[in-house]
Amino acid sequence: MSKKNKYKVIGVIPARYESTRFPGKPLIDIFGKTMIRRVIDQVRKTKLVDKIIVATDDIRIKQNVENYDCAVEMTSKNHRSGTERIGEILQKYDADIIVNIQGDEPFISPKVIDNTIKLLQNNKQFSVTTTATNFKNKDEWENPNRVKVVINNKNQAMYFTRSTIPYPRNNWETVPPNTYKHLGLYCYRKDAIIDFIKLPQAELEKTESLEQLRFLVNGYSIGVNITEEESPSVDTKEDLEAIRK
Helix, strand or coil: CCCCEEEEEEEEEEECCCCCCCCCHHHCECCCCEHHHHHHHHHHCCCCCCEEEEEECCHHHHHHHHCCCCEEEECCCCCCCHHHHHHHHCCCEEEEEEEECCCCCCCCCHHHHHHHHHHHHCCCCCCEEEEEECCCCHHHHHCCCCCEEEECCCCEEEEEECCCCCCCCCCCCCCCCCEEEEEEEEEEEHHHHHHHHHCCCCHHHHHHCCCCHHHHHCCCCEEEEECCCCCCCCCCHHHHHHHHC
8 A cells, every 4th residue: 555645634525426405516506616616715725724635426526626626536425424435535645633624615714614623733632623603593593404512611512413402491582501503514633533433323323313423422522613604505406596695
């Protein structure tokens, strides 16, 4: 096996073609540029990502990214999550920190990416860091499609859920304390990803359909970067029209 290139921080953008709700999503046009290229543009503006790699399972995405002067790796179609897709990338690349950047957030903030990396670099107790923001209102908090993360006073995740927690026993008019809307940006230490892939799916993870619960169930510490900058994701054609507007 050839020697792996070593980096401090690599940014991996998992990009599947066969999305259930929106097939071909990474290649949709947003004002003359594909969505995957717009995500690459934003990651290129970061200060801490040394290498950007798109991890895909489709030759059309591979060709679009190669023609944009960005590294791209073909990965298995059998991965159940972006984290597993990143695990395959680590067979070719070595890095202290790996950033999992959502391929459907064409306007993700470079500053948010850097701040989430810094949180991991500066806190040895965290194996993983992620990002969250305040809920806009109680209706959004009650939406099961908006993942909640409850954190302690050390910016450490206590639990992720689709349900409405903490339970507002005294009938809160607003969102209860210590709970935030989870955003899907992750930074991992290399060992944490290697361990994650070896671990079996946790029952809680399957129940909530939230892979980050595999880390919590197995005792890993997840730090949470709280941001005011939320970038919209494109999950449906309606989301695309909203972003274009």
